[in-house]
Amino acid sequence: MNNKLRNWWEKIIEKALLASAAAAVLVVLLISVFIFAQGWPVIQKYGLGHFLFNLEWKPLAYPVQFGILPMIVGSFLVTFGAIILGVPLGVGCAVFLAEFAPKWVIKIVRPGIELLAGIPSVVYGFWGLMVLVPLIQQHLGGRGMSVLAASIVLAIMILPTVINISEDSIRAVPREYKEGSFALGATHWQTIKKVILPAARSGILTAVVLGMGRAVGETMAVILVAGNATVIPGSMLDMVRTLTAHIAIEMGYAAGEHSQALFAAGMVLFVVIMILNSMVLLIPKRVGDDR
Amino acid sequence: MRKSVLIEEKLARASLWLAVILTLGILFLILFHIISQGIFGINWEFLTQAPKKMGKEGGVLPAIVGTVYLVAVALAVATPIGVMAGIYLTEYTRKGKLVSTIRFFTETLAGIPSIVFGLFGFLFFVIFLEWGWSIISGGLTVAFMILPTIVRTTEEAIKSVPQSYREGSLALGATRWQTVYKIVLPSALPGIVTGIILGIGRVVGETAAVYLTAGTSGFIIPSSVWDPARTLSVHLFVLASEGISFEKAYATAAVLIMLIFVINFMANKLMNLMIKRRRGAEC
Numbered sequence A: 001m002n003n004k005l006r007n008w009w010e011k012i013i014e015k016a017l018l019a020s021a022a023a024a025v026l027v028v029l030l031i032s033v034f035i036f037a038q039g040w041p042v043i044q045k046y047g048l049g050h051f052l053f054n055l056e057w058k059p060l061a062y063p064v065q066f067g068i069l070p071m072i073v074g075s076f077l078v079t080f081g082a083i084i085l086g087v088p089l090g091v092g093c094a095v096f097l098a099e100f101a102p103k104w105v106i107k108i109v110r111p112g113i114e115l116l117a118g119i120p121s122v123v124y125g126f127w128g129l130m131v132l133v134p135l136i137q138q139h140l141g142g143r144g145m146s147v148l149a150a151s152i153v154l155a156i157m158i159l160p161t162v163i164n165i166s167e168d169s170i171r172a173v174p175r176e177y178k179e180g181s182f183a184l185g186a187t188h189w190q191t192i193k194k195v196i197l198p199a200a201r202s203g204i205l206t207a208v209v210l211g212m213g214r215a216v217g218e219t220m221a222v223i224l225v226a227g228n229a230t231v232i233p234g235s236m237l238d239m240v241r242t243l244t245a246h247i248a249i250e251m252g253y254a255a256g257e258h259s260q261a262l263f264a265a266g267m268v269l270f271v272v273i274m275i276l277n278s279m280v281l282l283i284p285k286r287v288g289d290d291r
Numbered sequence B: 001m002r003k004s005v006l007i008e009e010k011l012a013r014a015s016l017w018l019a020v021i022l023t024l025g026i027l028f029l030i031l032f033h034i035i036s037q038g039i040f041g042i043n044w045e046f047l048t049q050a051p052k053k054m055g056k057e058g059g060v061l062p063a064i065v066g067t068v069y070l071v072a073v074a075l076a077v078a079t080p081i082g083v084m085a086g087i088y089l090t091e092y093t094r095k096g097k098l099v100s101t102i103r104f105f106t107e108t109l110a111g112i113p114s115i116v117f118g119l120f121g122f123l124f125f126v127i128f129l130e131w132g133w134s135i136i137s138g139g140l141t142v143a144f145m146i147l148p149t150i151v152r153t154t155e156e157a158i159k160s161v162p163q164s165y166r167e168g169s170l171a172l173g174a175t176r177w178q179t180v181y182k183i184v185l186p187s188a189l190p191g192i193v194t195g196i197i198l199g200i201g202r203v204v205g206e207t208a209a210v211y212l213t214a215g216t217s218g219f220i221i222p223s224s225v226w227d228p229a230r231t232l233s234v235h236l237f238v239l240a241s242e243g244i245s246f247e248k249a250y251a252t253a254a255v256l257i258m259l260i261f262v263i264n265f266m267a268n269k270l271m272n273l274m275i276k277r278r279r280g281a282e283c
Helices: A003-046 A048-053 A069-100 A103-118 A121-139 A147-171 A175-183 A188-199 A201-217 A220-226 A243-251 A256-282 B003-041 B044-048 B061-092 B097-111 B114-128 B135-159 B163-171 B176-205 B208-213 B232-241 B246-282
Strands: none
Touching: A003 A048, A003 A256, A003 B061, A003 B097, A003 B114, A003 B135, A003 B176, A048 A069, A048 A256, A069 A103, A069 A147, A069 A188, A069 A201, A069 A220, A069 A243, A069 A256, A069 B003, A103 A147, A103 B003, A103 B246, A121 A147, A121 A220, A121 B003, A121 B176, A121 B232, A121 B246, A147 A201, A147 A220, A147 B003, A175 A188, A188 A201, A188 B003, A201 A243, A201 A256, A201 B097, A201 B114, A220 A243, A220 B232, A243 A256, A243 B114, A243 B208, A256 B097, A256 B114, B003 B246, B044 B061, B061 B097, B061 B135, B061 B176, B061 B232, B097 B135, B114 B135, B114 B208, B135 B176, B135 B208, B163 B176, B176 B232, B176 B246, B208 B232, B232 B246
16 A cells, blocks of 8 residues: 555544544534424423413313322432442442452452442342332232332442442552551541541542432333322322423323324433532542642 | 440441342342242243233233334444444544533433333334334433443443554554454454343333333334334333233343343453453453
8 A cells, every 4th residue: 555545544534533432412412402302392382381380280181280299209209218228338348349349359359340230220129010110008008109219229329439439539549548548547447437538538429429310310110110190299108200201101102292292201211310410520529629 | 455446346237237138138139039020931932922811811922023123223322422432422422511511411311211201202213203103213222321321331441451552553554443453353343242231231221211201002013113112111011010920020121130130241251352352361
């Protein structure tokens, strides 16, 4: 090959690679444009307030009601529940794996966590439906399908995210910090509590926010265990419907404005996730950066 | 040392042990429950027959074929784009505004919930392009979902290739692309394949997006990518949510879990291979 042809070829390749890299940008823009274009008219027609702060969802009644507040509250409740249950457990595991675990334990736990991350979400939902729901129904009362059941299933599902990211950030704490603390006579736990966890807090925070994103976005597992009533639950044992479940359940038969209202619900979900993602970016990346 | 400090130390250690035991315990409970209930439902008929009576009887062959089709379409689209994007972000430019913009959007794409992908896929492929509920609509939708995974693992794999390899190649007069193509990519291959396998796992497990884009028809074997199809995950969801047959649902869930076992095992083997190679290169 002569030089000119070779240079030309190199340039073509570089352009093709750049185009591939830009594909992600294009896809995100395409998704935003399509969902917003479909959802916006119905928000414009009925007003954002009607949409966000209305308790009634009656897409087929006259006059129609497109209030998604119960679903927003529902998504918030199950996500909050999942964080309360999942984060302490996940961070505990991460601390153990990074600080205490003997090698043989790590050899068992790591494939376990990978498996936990790999199991399809619908399998978790199915397990929740067959095991958790009857358990809650028998021992705590209610219909079993509840905020609690959804929170537990989601807590299990966010564990791998929380564990992996927290563990990485704990391992990234400089050794000198730890050695300094030991040299001052602190015990291992005192060192973890007073030195390592504060130093790793940005990473742990990232783990929590990404876990929230996963919990907010989960759909099918939640549908199976949450009961999906379109009212704000009064207790942890009441049925609940999340935004994601709302879209998946009604999309099958929705038409016209009803369908557009579901896209508007998707818009709300999209905006919430964008806010969570931007929060991750705002968290200072490395230890000491925030000082 | 004060006694209270010692007690706290012991308590803390005990509760951290407990956290790990609880996590593994939950995993074990779920696996044991699903597999013990489902394993006896899996037999030759179950794997080679179509569902009968809405799924109350018969097997899951159309769902297995649908899953394979969907994985194939998703990989055919996401692998070349993802790997090329990974190459660009590591070998051609590592810094700068363009790269940070692309990274931001890739991260964003990774964070978008599957139901939003489903809505988009439904609107764009099913309605706008008039492809209907089909494997091609579903496959392209999930291709977008696994794109960030493939980009990221490709980046990691390429970054782990020792700099000396590239220098050696460039010193021999090879161009940038020749170096990438002949030296960097082969060394990074196990890492890239690991990413692809993780992508397969995600496609196999995906339900919401597939449900809205590939349809739920699962009683006949799809004959081309333009046919609608149901994956194993969607099949499980339909059986469970409509209460059609919990027995068949358990068997389907057990098949899914075993599939994930195999996928994770392969990913691990390849990952180990990559780590070994890297160590070999450093010596």
